[in-house]
Amino acid sequence: MKQTRRTFIATGAAATAALGMPTILRAQPSEYVIGASLPLTGPFATAGQLVAPAFTLAEKLINDEGGIGGTPIRFVTEDSGYIPQNALANYQRALATEGDALVAYFGDSTGFMKLVAPELTGDQARLMGSTSFASELANPATNPYQYLAGPSYQDQFDILLQNIKDAGGSNVAFIFSNTEFGRDPIEHGKMRAEELGIEVVLEESTKPQGADIPTHVTKLAQSGAEYAILQGYVTGVWPQLIGGARQFGLPTQFMGTFWGMEKLIADRVTAEAGPFLDGYQGVMPYRYFYDREDAPRYQLFAEAAKEMFAGTPLENYMSTWTLQTMCALEIAIKALRDTVEGGNEPTPDNLAAALSGITDWDTGGFFGGPVSMVDNKIGTGRVYQYSTETGLFTPTSDWFTV
């Protein structure tokens, strides 16, 4: 074919368009957005208000580190009142307002995560972490975009039961709130206990708040349980149960899961009601914030918090709930960075693939060592014990990975 000036220009234009196309598709947004619903009012307002400043802190730290491949990140938080429908409305509003810049979302409950799950398809899907450790969510086949920032409740029961077995325990009681949260690991726990040769001598369901403590304590006393695992409570019932049992002189060793392991609650109970939480144990996925020596990431948070939250309770201590949120955000940022730095668009599918690919990741101290995302969760934790004298939870086991 004869090359004329006209065909040369046409060919050149076509080549430029072809070469330029991927550049246009991969156009960097001016910023990435991560949205969040938090219970700033309602029954878990205390937790929500402690968690909210974590977003300010995370935004500053991540942007100081150069954002995501040079693009800054912005967090948008809204109040849900701990009502899943409100959180869903917040999510839909964030999708409509932020569009493709919204790359991930943080939910405030298992209820919301289950409610939003069917919506997470096509352009409505986003990578999604939350406060929930519900076992049902840790399933990439059904919930590819949702992840847990630690072990599921079933994993936490596995860790506690293994710990009981290692300590020579022979029987256990399961005391749980009659909620989805409370019942989550019970059937699995019974199977696991049987495998380990531990007898479950009591399965006691209680109200999530305002439970009839004397009745539950008498049932526990009659069961003769050496250990009792408490599940499905946040600020109430579990301390009253332990208080009642101690006043009765029961020698039962009480254990809790993540939401019953906050130092601020244990300290407050000790101040209001006496030292009966002494010796209380439970499973925690993360180091406590005061255990910073081998946690460079915590040291960074502490430095920033001292400056940003001077004069507030967050200046010196970050609650377990705040740490969980920080960890969930770090996981989202890790998936985002891996995706963008790998030259891929931060689409939900690419982010989900990056999430599944997190292997031997050094979190900077959240966990005991490098961790991997298996089945969209990090099945790691260890057992801690509370001392009323020091007001600290200290480890009583090595890190377990289940």
Next chain:
Amino acid sequence: MGEFIQFTLNGLMAGTIYALIAVGIVSVFKATKVVNFAHGYIIMFGAYFYFTFSVIVPGAPWAPDWLQSWEPAWMVAMKADLPMFSPMGAVLDWLSNLPRIVLGLAGAVICNALLGLLIERTLMRPLIGQSTFAMIMITVGLISVLSGTKGLIWTADAEFVPHIAPNTPIRLNLFDTPIFLFGADLVNVAVALLLFGAIVAMVRYTKGGVAIRATAEDQSTAYSMGISVPRVFSRAWVLAATTGAIAGAILATRNGVSPSLGLFGFSVLAIVLMGGLDSYVGVFIAALTVGFLEAMAQWQFGGEFAEVVPYVAVLIVILIRPHGLFGQKEVERI
């Protein structure tokens, strides 16, 4: 058999506290013909007032140390020799908490009485002479107002309060089964029974009680006989609010202070319907029955059933006797 006795005792103890809550609903109904749907939330306020005066106020920086914990030298010496959580230790703990318990109860009773008075003066009295239905609807609206106000004043966290009596453990052996009882629960039962008995006696034998019964029969006739009906209304509301304060404090010591205390009112409303809205005796029997059934369901079937089984029994009773076990049958003449 031993376990049956254990759970029967647990149920009867819970039942007496239900009876103390129910007495407020019956008192208001007897005097005013208003079913107070918000009674549970008035109790919740009583519990939070008790928390305020027994925990928050004594813990304030300006409060004297003895109010938070009264520990004279002899008590410190006695405590030093005792093992942790011993029965004597429980008595000494209660003694050192006594100043704040007294302040808490006094504060709760006074503040709840004022709350009852406020509700009656501002919401109920303007509607005297209007349809009772409007007054009942006001109590429904009051639920949201009280629930929201509570959120403005206190947090939603579950809190601890001191027991109103020494919580010493009591252990017995019956039919080769260990029976466990809490000392504070026995005192709670005694307080509830005393208050219940005093109110019934007051309504039956005092001048004020006769006025309440006369007003309940017919307001216009009571007016014409020189009875101050508005004062009777006030008394009934104050009586309900003050017994509610004690009931709230007792519930708070058993179950902790939390917004869920407001929901007890609905459970107790079912008990009141079972016993008969205007019958103290009927309500007392119904309260003990529901407490017993709850404990049996908890023992045999677990927590989920404990919330259902007793209320199925309530429904059955109401289906058979719509005016309750001992309620006065309303005859409407057209």
